[in-house]
Structures are given as structure tokens and as C-alpha cells.
Amino acid sequence: MPKQPRRITLRDIAEETGLSAAAVSYALRGLQVPPETQRRVREVADRLGYQADPIARALASGRTGYVGVLCGSLADVWQQDLAAALGRRFLGVGRHALIVDASNDPELEATLASQLADQRVDALIVLPVDPAAAHWKEVARRTVLTSIGDGLPGAATAAEVVFDNEAGVTDAFHRLVDCGHRRIAVMTPSRPTTPDRPAEVIAHRVARSLGLDVTLHPSPHDLDGATAVARTVLSSANPPTAFLCLADSMAYGVYAGARELGLEVPDDVSVMGFDDHPLSRLLTPPLSSYRWPADLLVDLVVKRTVRAIDENKLSRRKVLPPAAKPRGSVAPPRTARP
Amino acid sequence: MPKQPRRITLRDIAEETGLSAAAVSYALRGLQVPPETQRRVREVADRLGYQADPIARALASGRTGYVGVLCGSLADVWQQDLAAALGRRFLGVGRHALIVDASNDPELEATLASQLADQRVDALIVLPVDPAAAHWKEVARRTVLTSIGDGLPGAATAAEVVFDNEAGVTDAFHRLVDCGHRRIAVMTPSRPTTPDRPAEVIAHRVARSLGLDVTLHPSPHDLDGATAVARTVLSSANPPTAFLCLADSMAYGVYAGARELGLEVPDDVSVMGFDDHPLSRLLTPPLSSYRWPADLLVDLVVKRTVRAIDENKLSRRKVLPPAAKPRGSVAPPRTARP
DNA sequence: ACGCATCACTGAAGCGCTTAACCAAAGAGA
DNA sequence: TCTCTTTGGTTAAGCGCTTCAGTGATGCGT
Structure with a gap:
């Protein structure tokens, strides 16, 4: 519906500070700009209540800050808990989890996986219904892919945390x-x-x-x-x-x-x-x-996924033993x- | 990581069809273009495996297709179920639910609510921890706000489905x-x-x-x-x-x-x-x-929220009786x- | 005093799509 | 026949940010 107050943009704060939009962009991200200028820019940004537009940022930078979490079945209490925990942890590292339910349906899983990849998620975490499916390979080529529970044979996953x-x-x-x-x-x-x-x-x-x-x-x-x-x-x-x-x-x-x-x-x-x-x-x-050690699991998955996104580094498969x-x-x- | 195959864009399919990018954009959305041309465009799009970039679309159109779902506490099994159901239903109407957990913390709730509004979600659905909080008014001004469970007194919500x-x-x-x-x-x-x-x-x-x-x-x-x-x-x-x-x-x-x-x-x-x-x-x-009639609840919330987004129509408060x-x-x- | 880095910043080109404004050609009405 | 409307498009201007390729002004070594 409404949006009375025009959005505060980079340009606004560029004008206020007398800098260029580019300089402001750099400053706010702490790049290539002397500390003094950074402080000045940040001060003005706060004063105006500036909030970077994640959409524009995503379009320009090519990363959305979204991580897909494709659950085999959200009717499973355990997967519900896991999804919630992943959501919290990703929020903690400045990303959003896009939690999606495949309802135990391999075809729906395939559709959703490729849809999420098209959505331009930075990574996709999957609790596979069908780990042997052919499409994982293709999905792994398009985005950072992490699997939980079962490994995805044949797909170049960024990380796998599997159960023994x-x-x-x-x-x-x-x-x-x-x-x-x-x-x-x-x-x-x-x-x-x-x-x-x-x-x-x-x-x-x-x-x-x-x-x-x-x-x-x-x-x-x-x-x-x-x-x-x-x-x-x-x-x-x-x-x-x-x-x-x-x-x-x-x-x-x-x-x-x-x-x-x-x-x-x-x-x-x-x-x-x-x-x-x-x-x-x-x-x-x-x-x-x-x-299974749920905390460790979430920790591993988030850390390794983020590492794969930021540093492009794959991790070795990790097998968790049951208690x-x-x-x-x-x-x-x-x-x-x- | 990778993205070997360059993304297929509107321009590509414009070239193929000999039309302008704008025409293709219209055609794909079924607007202002004769059926024959639409068919031709769609055919080429399919052949090239075109998938519209939701980010670019969001930036240009001002709507993201995301709906925030801010849960009071995802440690609650009932809210987990509800969130999962909302996620499925929104997916069914071509939108993504962004499920977020306030962990029963009013301050976190406030932070997340305004963060989601800044994220430019098309709507925000909230199971409020603190229905009486002052910030709801502000949030309602920035996005379409729907509340479940308790009403938000003083905030101009698009819909309220509350429990008796x-x-x-x-x-x-x-x-x-x-x-x-x-x-x-x-x-x-x-x-x-x-x-x-x-x-x-x-x-x-x-x-x-x-x-x-x-x-x-x-x-x-x-x-x-x-x-x-x-x-x-x-x-x-x-x-x-x-x-x-x-x-x-x-x-x-x-x-x-x-x-x-x-x-x-x-x-x-x-x-x-x-x-x-x-x-x-x-x-x-x-x-x-x-x-509470969960199916009805989800149905009402999704329908009314979508209506508020698309047609800018507010709904009356709906009170659900318990059984x-x-x-x-x-x-x-x-x-x-x- | 001169050349050369370095610093601090600017300009401009996009990212891929939507949308308002415009326009030529074809058909309708008088 | 001439004008008016409709049809089926086109052009161009963004959306708000990132990022690459500069560009003057300094500081430094010699």
C-alpha cells in the first residue's frame, strides 16, 4: 500500500555530505575510504535513517543475501526445529533463510530446487527427499549447494553434513x-x-x-x-x-x-x-x-555454507555419528x- | 561460485523474436499484446529456458513477491505448523514466505519487523509477542500488515484474524x-x-x-x-x-x-x-x-493479505471462536x- | 625540482526488468 | 476523403545500488 515518506537513497546522503554516491557506497561498507570520512558518512546516514535497499544491492552485486532451505518434509517436527534453528543462525550472520517445504514429494522437490536457484539464492541447503535424483548436479552448478542428512552422489556440493x-x-x-x-x-x-x-x-x-x-x-x-x-x-x-x-x-x-x-x-x-x-x-x-548433535549440525552447515559463498571454498563431507x-x-x- | 551459462535475459528473447524488450516483457505477463504474439514469445522463452529474474523485477516494479512471517516463538509447535502451512499456501499463489522467529523477545520482534519492512516485503504477517507495542503503527505505514492471534490496537492493519x-x-x-x-x-x-x-x-x-x-x-x-x-x-x-x-x-x-x-x-x-x-x-x-480452525485461518490470512497487496483493500477484523x-x-x- | 606512487574520490556504465509516453499503420465513422 | 480511434508495438527513463576505470591532488625519494 502506502509509502508516504520517499525512500532515503544513497544519493540523498551523498548530497548531504557533498560526496558522490559511489563514495558513500564505499564508505558505508568500509572500503577504500579514510576512517574520518566513513564516520562522517555513517553519521549522516543514521541521522537520515538510511537503510540500504537489499533489492537494489542484490541486483547490482549479484548476491541476494538469501539462503534457500529446502526441507524434505516440514510435517516432521525435527525438520521444523532444524529449519527454525537454521533461520535464526543465518539471521545472525546477516542472511535470510528461505524455508520451503517439499512435502516429501520428489517432483515438487525438483521444481522447488530449480526455482530457488532461479530466485538467485546465494546458497541452497537441502534435506533431500531424493538424494539420488539427477537434478542435483544441475542445481549445484547454478548455486552453492549444501546437503544435510544424506549426501548427494554425483553433485558437486559445497558441503555435506550427513548422518551415519x-x-x-x-x-x-x-x-x-x-x-x-x-x-x-x-x-x-x-x-x-x-x-x-x-x-x-x-x-x-x-x-x-x-x-x-x-x-x-x-x-x-x-x-x-x-x-x-x-x-x-x-x-x-x-x-x-x-x-x-x-x-x-x-x-x-x-x-x-x-x-x-x-x-x-x-x-x-x-x-x-x-x-x-x-x-x-x-x-x-x-x-x-x-x-544427532543438532547444534553442531547447524553450526557446521551455516559456517561451511557461508564460507562457500564468501570464499568459494568447498568443504569435506562430514559424517555425524548417532547417540x-x-x-x-x-x-x-x-x-x-x- | 559458478554461473557458467550466462543468464538468459529479456533482451535475448527480444532479439530472437525481433521484438523490443518491452514488448517481450508485456507479452510474458499477458498484457497489451495480441494472443498470437504472446504465443510466439512464450514459445521462444521456453525454448531458451528463460526465467525472469525476480530481483530485477522487484527493483523495477517495487514488489518483491516476498511476504514476511514474523512468529512470536518458533519454539512453539503450533506456530511451527502454522508457519509451514503459510509457507506452502503462499508458494501456491506465487509468493515466498520469509519465516522469521522473534523468540518471544519484544525487542527482537521490533527489530525484525522494521528490518523486514526495509527488506521490502510486500506484506508482513505477524503473530505478535507484544501486540500493544508502539512500532506496529509505523510498520503498518510502511507495508501491508496482517496480524494473527491478537489484534494490533492503533495500527492500520490490512487484516486481523484474531482468536476469541x-x-x-x-x-x-x-x-x-x-x-x-x-x-x-x-x-x-x-x-x-x-x-x-x-x-x-x-x-x-x-x-x-x-x-x-x-x-x-x-x-x-x-x-x-x-x-x-x-x-x-x-x-x-x-x-x-x-x-x-x-x-x-x-x-x-x-x-x-x-x-x-x-x-x-x-x-x-x-x-x-x-x-x-x-x-x-x-x-x-x-x-x-x-x-482454532487452522485451515480457515491460513486461508483467510493468505487471501486477505494478497488482496491487500494487489487491490489495496483492507479487510474487517475476523474473530475465530475456539472449539x-x-x-x-x-x-x-x-x-x-x- | 622532478617523476612517480598513493590517496581520496568521481563518473559512468551497468544489473535485468517495468512502465509511462509516444508513434506509425490500419480500420471506423462521417 | 479526411479525421479519429484503436491496435501493436517502440523508446527511453528509471528502480537504487555496485564497481571499474579514471583523475586531480598530495607525499616521497632523490
């Missing part, structure tokens, strides 16, 4: 097996087009090596969706005695689904989560999960009780 | 009183500088009219913070028998605090939430809460049992 799913999944299976579980359902992010996500491949491999009866169930992250999946699995002919959920959000669905069917956690069905969201320990029973948080949601199955 | 806290709080108190509670703790968003948020004023008034012993406790939204507040309150000399939490997130803290102290919900302490987040019904016992969702977390206090 191998370790997490292996540990989880071992714990469940030690409890006497043999029939295990794995809930994974739904992935209509990608049949070979790292975590799933690992799950299969580990399961085979342990001689387990493992089934994979793609699931959305939202409570209702995950509940529906769990309900279906639990009311099948020969239901599993344990669930391994690749996100806490999905584990919540198992709790809800079990409850609907009158089943008890952990007596009738054990549940293992991944992420260790704060709310998970509030459930009854508290959810066993695997925690097991065993809690009450895992117990021996009823049949295996003494 | 009066109804919600009144109903909540009555339910608690009917159960036999007289000593009630109210947990409110922390607000260092504002002693008169609507919901609190209402709480006081209603409490007095019912002759209740009510205390107000500012609390953060994150689990640890809210737990700490609840712990303190619960271990005080004459602890309340019930909590009324103005956000479900805070209620989670009461669950955790009570558990730590070996108290049972609802037998030792009743809990009432506000927001009815999906996870709330997953707790044991399920949390009693008040739901009570009584569940297991409220029961008569032990002492009042038969």
Missing part, C-alpha cells in the same frame, strides 16, 4: 534383536520414485545379515498419515513385534496406531525412533531414539517373555 | 471450576515488557468474577523452559491444582515438570492447553485443549474427590 545411518540402523537392529525381536517393520520417508535411499539399503543389508524378517513401509511424517500406515501394518496377518522408524514423527504414528488397536507399547509392539525430538521423551512410554537414547519403548515381545 | 480468547479462557476457567479447582496457574507467553496482553487481562477479569485464586506465569514455549517454570510453580508453598496454558507447548512442560516431581496428571494436577496441536492427543493422558476439546488431562483435584 549405517551405524544408527545397525545399532537399532542389534538392540531389537537382543530383545528377541525377529519380525521388524521399518518406516521410512515415503519416496515414490527412489527405490534406493541410503537408509533403506542399509536396513535391507543389515536385516539380511542378521537373518531378520524385515518389511519396509514408506510413510509420511504427519501424525495422521503415519498413524494410517502403522494401523495397516499392525492389523496385517502376521504383524511385526517392533517398528524401526527413520523419524520420530513416524514413531508417533505407531504410538497412535497401536493405541487405536488396543495394543500396548512396548509390551505388544516395540518402537524405535530416529532424531530424538524433545517431545519424544514426554510420551508414555518415552520413545527410544537416536540423537543412542534407549528408553522405555523397546522391550522383549510378549511371546518371548520369561 | 475471551471465550476460550472463560470456558476453560468454567470447566476447571466445575471440576472443583480454585487455585489455578495460568502460563502465558513470556512478555518482559508488556503487562497487559489481551489473554492475560481476560484471565484476570474472569478469575476475579469467579472469585478464583489465579496466578500468572510467563513461560517460554520450548519444552525445557516451560518445564522449569512448571517445576517452580508446582514446588511452591501452596501449589495450584490446575494449569491453564495459553499454548499447548507450555502444557507439555507441565506434563514434564509434574512427572519430575512424581505428580500425576490429572489426579494431582489438571492441565488445560490452547491450540490443540495434533501431538497433544498422543500424550498420556491426552491433553484437553482448544482448537473445546475436553480430554483426559482435566479431572477433579484429589482433595475434592468423593
